[in-house]
Amino acid sequence: MGLLSASNSITRYTVTGQLKKPVLETVAVGLKKNVISEIDDHESEKAVGWTSFEKPYQPDFSGSTYAYGTYLVFALRIDKKTIPSKVVKKHFMIESAQRLADSGRQYLSRNEKQTIKDLVIDRLNIKVPATPNVYDIIWNYEDSVLWFFSNLKAANEELETLFIKSFDLNLIRVIPYTAAHLDSGLTDTEKDLLLKLSPTNFAE
Amino acid sequence: MLDVAVAYNRFKFLGDEFLTWLWFVIEQDPSVLRNADPDLTSFEIGNRIVLEKKHKKAFERITIKGEDAGLEEAKVALKNGALVAELNLVYRSAQQKWQFTLKGESLNLSSLKTPKTAPPESPDEVEGSVLEKIFLYDKILQFLEKLYKTFIKLRTSNRWQSHEISLIKKWLSAKP
Numbered sequence: 600m601g602l603l604s605a606s607n608s609i610t611r612y613t614v615t616g617q618l619k620k621p622v623l624e625t626v627a628v629g630l631k632k633n634v635i636s637e638i639d640d641h642e643s644e645k646a647v648g649w650t651s652f653e654k655p656y657q658p659d660f661s662g663s664t665y666a667y668g669t670y671l672v673f674a675l676r677i678d679k680k681t682i683p684s685k686v687v688k689k690h691f692m693i694e695s696a697q698r699l700a701d702s703g704r705q706y707l708s709r710n711e712k713q714t715i716k717d718l719v720i721d722r723l724n725i726k727v728p729a730t731p732n733v734y735d736i737i738w739n740y741e742d743s744v745l746w747f748f749s750n751l752k753a754a755n756e757e758l759e760t761l762f763i764k765s766f767d768l769n770l771i772r773v774i775p776y777t778a779a780h781l782d783s784g785l786t787d788t789e790k791d792l793l794l795k796l797s798p799t800n801f802a803e
Numbered sequence: 804m805l806d807v808a809v810a811y812n813r814f815k816f817l818g819d820e821f822l823t824w825l826w827f828v829i830e831q832d833p834s835v836l837r838n839a840d841p842d843l844t845s846f847e848i849g850n851r852i853v854l855e856k857k858h859k860k861a862f863e864r865i866t867i868k869g870e871d872a873g874l875e876e877a878k879v880a881l882k883n884g885a886l887v888a889e890l891n892l893v894y895r896s897a898q899q900k901w902q903f904t905l906k907g908e909s910l911n912l913s914s915l916k917t918p919k920t921a922p923p924e925s926p927d928e929v930e931g932s933v934l935e936k937i938f939l940y941d942k943i944l945q946f947l948e949k950l951y952k953t954f955i956k957l958r959t960s961n962r963w964q965s966h967e968i969s970l971i972k973k974w975l976s977a978k979p
Contacts, residue, residue, distance in 0.1 A: 603922065603936055608913040611944065653929060667933050737937060746940065750911045774909055775817035776810035782948065783955040792959045794805075798816040799963075801823065801971055802884035 602652075602672075602735040602748050610755055611773035612745040613781055614738070618766065622740060623663050626671055629765035630660045635676040639728050642721040643680075646729065647757050649765070650676040655733045671738040675747075675758050678729035682720065690719040734758070745770060811908070818907035819855070819886035821954045826887060827971050839949035842897045849891030849902055852877045856885035864888070882975045894943055901943045910951070917943070 619625045635648030650658040652672045665673045694715050695707060735748040747758055762770050771777050779793055828835045829846055836846050850870050854877060856863040865880050894901040899918035917939040923932040957963055
């Protein structure tokens with residue numbers, strides 16, 4: 600779901616740490632370093648990387664194209680190949696039968712079976728195109744706030760991992776505790792009280 | 804600060820209590836809402852409420868859907884020890900409407916519909932459209948952040964135990 604879509608999901612983050620100045624150059628380096636790589640015609644099963652908001656299938660981070668006012672707008676792209684298990688099974692059986700015929704043996708060892716399976720999956724991955732999923736990001740670097748347009752756990756985890764790798768900054772997810780501890784202006788005493796809170800019973 | 808993964812489970816009850824309190828202030832103390840947004844026209848429960856009740860190892864989940872979501876039924880569940888886990892909300896400010904679902908345990912927003920904006924018709928219009936949409940997201944997120952701050956200040960004060968809990972219980976017990 601893109602940020603311009605009619606309906607969206609948002610996960611909020613607080614960014615901790617400071618970007619090195621000049622900010623736009625630092626961000627450009629981080630984005631280019633981990634730009635999505637194409638895995639079609641390649642044996643890789645999955646690729647995760649940054650892409651452009653406006654051109655998610657032709658990423659271009661030249662000339663601050665990702666800066667909109669004080670906001671940085673780009674996207675996380677996760678490309679994944681899915682091969683039906685029955686297709687893997689078919690090619691595995693064919694390859695196994697061929698190996699047995701070539702060697703004149705009746706059985707394959709567990710290791711040989713695993714090697715054949717890996718080989719079959721690699722061959723199929725070269726033929727299968729990856730399905731891309733694009734998740735938009737808005738990063739207000741002045742306020743250290745980032746909005747990620749997905750609530751999917753796996754996509755959020757990929758974002759958190761790639762973000763620290765690219766920018767050397769941590770993303771802290773806004774959840775009830777972090778929103779209270781970091782963003783609610785609590786005093787140290789109130790933060791101590793927060794740690795001791797237990798659920799309220801509203802029942803009669 | 805606690806590790807986020809640990810804090811998620813330890814303090815998810817705070818998000819559920821926030822939603823329960825939000826419903827209470829919507830019905831009983833709208834001045835709290837106006838303090839968070841002076842332009843506020845209205846803030847109402849939308850078309851979906853999810854309640855969860857945990858008792859020892861038992862877990863019960865109740866979903867109430869529809870434009871006239873059965874609020875009384877939901878209140879009965881609250882009186883019986885459930886908390887609001889998800890709440891669909893409709894926010895109107897300066898004659899514009901936002902609708903979304905807020906999840907207690909994560910404070911994530913889903914099905915967020917902002918006021919309609921014109922789609923960009925040329926590459927030159929993209930930046931303007933994005934900035935307009937950012938403004939609309941920011942408006943609702945800031946409103947929610949202010950409400951959460953108000954809740955957390957109250958929740959960590961003596962007033963929560965001495966005053967607010969009894970007001971919420973009274974509200975739940977009141978006949979419609």
